[in-house]
Amino acid sequence: MQQHSVGQRLRSFGRQDFDLLLVCAATLITVPLALLTEGPVRVAFAIPFIIFIPGYCLIAALYPRNDSLDIIERLALSFGTSIAVVPLIGLVLNYTPWGIRLVPILLSVSGFILAASIVAWYRRSRLEGTERYTTRFVLPEVNWRGMGRTDRLLTVALTASIIFAMGTLIYVVATPKKGEHFTEFYILGTGGMAEGYPTTLRVGEGADLIMGVVNHEGEPVTYTVQARLDGDLAVARLVAEAGSARQDEPWSFIVGPLDDEADWEHPVTVTALATGEKLKLEFLLFSPRPREGYHLRALLGDDGYATMELHEAKGQATVTLQASEESAHDCRIEAWQGGQLVAQETARVEAGEESKVNLRYPPGETLFRLYDGETLVLDDSGAELALHLWVEVRP
Numbered sequence: 001m002q003q004h005s006v007g008q009r010l011r012s013f014g015r016q017d018f019d020l021l022l023v024c025a026a027t028l029i030t031v032p033l034a035l036l037t038e039g040p041v042r043v044a045f046a047i048p049f050i051i052f053i054p055g056y057c058l059i060a061a062l063y064p065r066n067d068s069l070d071i072i073e074r075l076a077l078s079f080g081t082s083i084a085v086v087p088l089i090g091l092v093l094n095y096t097p098w099g100i101r102l103v104p105i106l107l108s109v110s111g112f113i114l115a116a117s118i119v120a121w122y123r124r125s126r127l128e129g130t131e132r133y134t135t136r137f138v139l140p141e142v143n144w145r146g147m148g149r150t151d152r153l154l155t156v157a158l159t160a161s162i163i164f165a166m167g168t169l170i171y172v173v174a175t176p177k178k179g180e181h182f183t184e185f186y187i188l189g190t191g192g193m194a195e196g197y198p199t200t201l202r203v204g205e206g207a208d209l210i211m212g213v214v215n216h217e218g219e220p221v222t223y224t225v226q227a228r229l230d231g232d233l234a235v236a237r238l239v240a241e242a243g244s245a246r247q248d249e250p251w252s253f254i255v256g257p258l259d260d261e262a263d264w265e266h267p268v269t270v271t272a273l274a275t276g277e278k279l280k281l282e283f284l285l286f287s288p289r290p291r292e293g294y295h296l297r298a299l300l301g302d303d304g305y306a307t308m309e310l311h312e313a314k315g316q317a318t319v320t321l322q323a324s325e326e327s328a329h330d331c332r333i334e335a336w337q338g339g340q341l342v343a344q345e346t347a348r349v350e351a352g353e354e355s356k357v358n359l360r361y362p363p364g365e366t367l368f369r370l371y372d373g374e375t376l377v378l379d380d381s382g383a384e385l386a387l388h389l390w391v392e393v394r395p
Contacts, residue, residue, distance in 0.1 A: 017124060017134075020060065020117045023053045027113045031106050054109060055081030057116035064123040066133045085112065097192070183221070184214035185285045185385040190267070201272045201393045211240075212265035213285065215258040222256040224248060224286040226383070229272050229393075230279050237271035238283075272393040281391045284383035290365070291384065298370055298378035300329045304349075306370055306378065308333075315363035319370075320356055321349040332371040335361040342366070 030045040056078035063069050069077070089108045090100050098104040124132040188210040189196025198207035215221050225245075227238035233251045244266040245253040255264050270281065290312035298306045303324035310317050323329050328350045335343040343361035370378035 017121050020057070020121055023057060024114060024117050027053060027110050031110055034102065034106055049109065050086055051082050052078055053082070053113055054085045054116070055079060055083070057113050057120060058085060060120035060133070061116045061123060064120060064127060064133055065131055067131075068133070099192075181217045183217060183223075183285070183287070183385065184212065184263075185283075185387065186212045187283060187387055187389075188212070197389055198270075199389070199391055201270075201391055203272055203275050203393055203395055206237075206239075206269040206271045208267055208269055210265060211268045211283070212263065213255055213258065214263040215256075215260055217287075217289075218260055220257040220259050221287050221289070222254060223258065224252055224254050225268075226252040226284045226286065227270055228282045228284065228381075229274060230276070231282070231379075232274070235272065235274040236281070237269075237273065239269045239271075241266040241268065272391070275393045275395055277392050279391050279393055280388050282381075282386055282388045284381055285385040286382065287384050290363070294384070296368060296378060296380055300324070300331070300349075300372050300377065301327055304329060306331065308368060308370070308378075310366075310368075312366055313363055315361050317359040317361070317368065318356065319345075319347075319359060320354065321347060322354045323349040323351050325352045327351055329372050333357060333359050334369040334371075335359060336367045336369065337362065337364060 026045065027049065030049045033042045033045050056074075058081050059069070059074055059077050063074070086109060089112060090105065093100050093104050093108060096104070186194075187197070188194055190208050190210065192210060197209060201207050211225065213223055213225070225238065225240075226233070226249075227236040228251070229236040233249075236251045238251050238253065239247065240253045240255075244264070245255050247253050258264055272279070272281070291310045292313060294310045296308040296310065300306055300321065301324055303326070305322050307320045308317050309320075317333075317335070319333055321329065321331055328348065330348050331346065333345045333347070334341055343359055345357050345359050347355050347357045349355040365382065367382050368378065368380040369376060
């Protein structure tokens with residue numbers, strides 16, 4: 001076999017490895033587009049970057065010979081291999097300090113593409129010109145007059161299907177459907193993993209953990225984070241890392257305004273000022289927006305339950321009461337605003353039955369209470385999201 005010098009290989013790159021040059025160029029364009037822009041152009045480059053190019057480069061490295069695979073097999077394996085490779089890259093990133101985030105994913109997949117392209121080019125360069133795989137862009141010749149009626153119909157149907165598929169793709173990219181608006185709220189141990197949470201605290205001594213907030217609400221939002229120990233604000237202290245948030249009260253701080261798709265993740269220190277065993281240490285997330293479609297839940301007895309669906313902007317709450325087979329319940333639902341009772345409804349639900357109650361109140365920020373007889377079974381904090389740990393606080 002004829003050996004080629006490095007100079008010969010480099011000179012032949014542009015002529016016979018146009019496909020590798022094209023995918024590398026597309027990769028280098030995708031990275032800044034993904035970081036600096038958004039919209040249809042970004043999506044158009046991101047789709048092949050994830051589901052085609054990594055597999056294509058790997059297949060090119062594994063099968064450099066022209067007769068190893070035909071074009072259909074090469075394309076099919078490129079899609080399948082990409083679907084396998086990219087999740088594996090994400091799995092590896094999950095066990096690194098960088099995690100599965102936009103920048104690490106972009107750099108890792110780009111690095112894989114460039115490395116596989118270099119290997120593919122090197123293996124091709126060791127082959128004779130007629131043996132190495134070369135991409136050729138040749139339009140097929142269509143002999144329309146020589147076709148039978150059936151072949152013509154099939155050709156027209158195939159062309160129409162391709163045009164329809166391309167039009168559908170352009171429409172989906174140009175008019176993307178807005179996803180659900182929500183906020184992520186989480187806590188991690190000091191190691192940055194979902195483990196190693198503090199479970200035993202000393203009264204008056206701070207315990208550290210990592211807290212995160214991610215805004216997917218479609219607009220900038222200012223959040224308030226609050227700590228409570230067994231429902232009591234006065235015996236809890238919560239402080240964020242210096243410079244990362246604004247302290248509001250000894251037990252709360254303010255994050256933001258946080259831009260849409262922006263994240264806030266910093267160490268926080270929580271301090272308990274009362275002792276006890278199996279105490280509920282709560283972290284509550286508040287936002288100034290009305291709670292729409294938000295659900296509150298409570299137990300009625302051992303097997304019954306109550307669900308409240310809130311629409312604060314409309315001033316309406318739909319309450320569903322489900323009694324167990326053994327006992328009936330007399331319930332009272334209250335709505336409070338600014339420390340004043342603004343609405344109240346009572347309902348009795350018989351054993352084994354379900355009852356619905358519509359509670360109306362002035363639109364705006366509202367707190368709710370639900371009584372089962374004289375027992376308070378739901379005391380709404382007004383928080384949008386809540387997390388908690390069970391801790392022991394020693395003297």
